[in-house]
Amino acid sequence: MTGRREFLLGVAALGATSAFPAARSVITADYGPSKLDIYDPALGKRLPVILYIHGGAWQVGSRKDVDAKPAFFRDLGFLFVSADYRLGPFHKPDRQAADVAAAYRWVRENIALHGGDPRRILVMGHSAGSHLVALTALRGDLPGVAGLILNDIQMYDIAKYAALRGGLPRHFAYLFPERKWPDLSPVSHLGSAPIPPTLIAYSKMPLSRELSLDFAATLKASGGNVSTFDGRAYKHIDIDRKIGTENGGISAAIAAFLQRYQ
Numbered sequence: 560m561t562g563r564r565e566f567l568l569g570v571a572a573l574g575a576t577s578a579f580p581a582a583r584s585v586i587t588a589d590y591g592p593s594k595l596d597i598y599d600p601a602l603g604k605r606l607p608v609i610l611y612i613h614g615g616a617w618q619v620g621s622r623k624d625v626d627a628k629p630a631f632f633r634d635l636g637f638l639f640v641s642a643d644y645r646l647g648p649f650h651k652p653d654r655q656a657a658d659v660a661a662a663y664r665w666v667r668e669n670i671a672l673h674g675g676d677p678r679r680i681l682v683m684g685h686s687a688g689s690h691l692v693a694l695t696a697l698r699g700d701l702p703g704v705a706g707l708i709l710n711d712i713q714m715y716d717i718a719k720y721a722a723l724r725g726g727l728p729r730h731f732a733y734l735f736p737e738r739k740w741p742d743l744s745p746v747s748h749l750g751s752a753p754i755p756p757t758l759i760a761y762s763k764m765p766l767s768r769e770l771s772l773d774f775a776a777t778l779k780a781s782g783g784n785v786s787t788f789d790g791r792a793y794k795h796i797d798i799d800r801k802i803g804t805e806n807g808g809i810s811a812a813i814a815a816f817l818q819r820y821q
Contacts, residue, residue, distance in 0.1 A: 631803025
């Protein structure tokens with residue numbers, strides 16, 4: 560999100576209720592820093608796993624903000640897991656990234672008990688969640704991760720984002736002090752770990768296309784297997800909320816990307 564109005568609209572959308580398909584069953588686990596939900600566990604199976612990290616400008620949101628995703632990924636043959644992380648203003652992105660890494664470790668060590676395959680875990684994020692996923696993956700905190708789905712964030716390279724828009728928005732600046740920009744920029748950590756297959760999607764949010772395509776090109780230049788989805792038909796919130804509610808668009812792009820894991 561780039562402005563105060565978009566930020567507030569995003570907060571409102573995260574809190575909205577909707578009539579998405581309900582999960583058949585949910586198991587909640589404490590992974591240490593926070594909790595995660597395992598949707599529709601499939602005992603005795605070894606399904607590929609989606610670990611979802613929600614958005615919310617690093618300050619709001621919940622693992623419960625999953626909309627139609629559990630049913631969508633279940634129908635594709637995946638076990639869906641959604642994790643919380645500790646939120647700002649008291650918890651900054653470096654600590655949040657550590658939470659994502661801890662959630663991934665818990666899933667890798669325990670998901671076989673719930674029907675998941677620990678060798679086929681993909682991590683997916685939206686908005687702030689995409690930043691945290693990219694950061695943890697590229698600096699090597701998601702060992703063995705099978706793939707990434709990064710859905711609509713601009714801050715792959717924080718300095719470049721700040722330069723293009725004339726500084727960070729005030730509601731982000733305190734989370735990302737300039738001295739930490741290099742460490743908190745996913746692009747800074749290229750070379751620290753193998754690049755897993757990655758799908759990068761972007762909406763019509765200002766600068767999202769430019770910075771997402773730039774990041775995709777950088778990953779490809781470093782040997783990454785990267786796909787992109789042009790989601791300029793979507794608003795920033797809708798490119799996440801509509802996953803699993805339509806036959807084409809972002810849902811079809813994700814389904815096509817996941818075929819290699821089925």
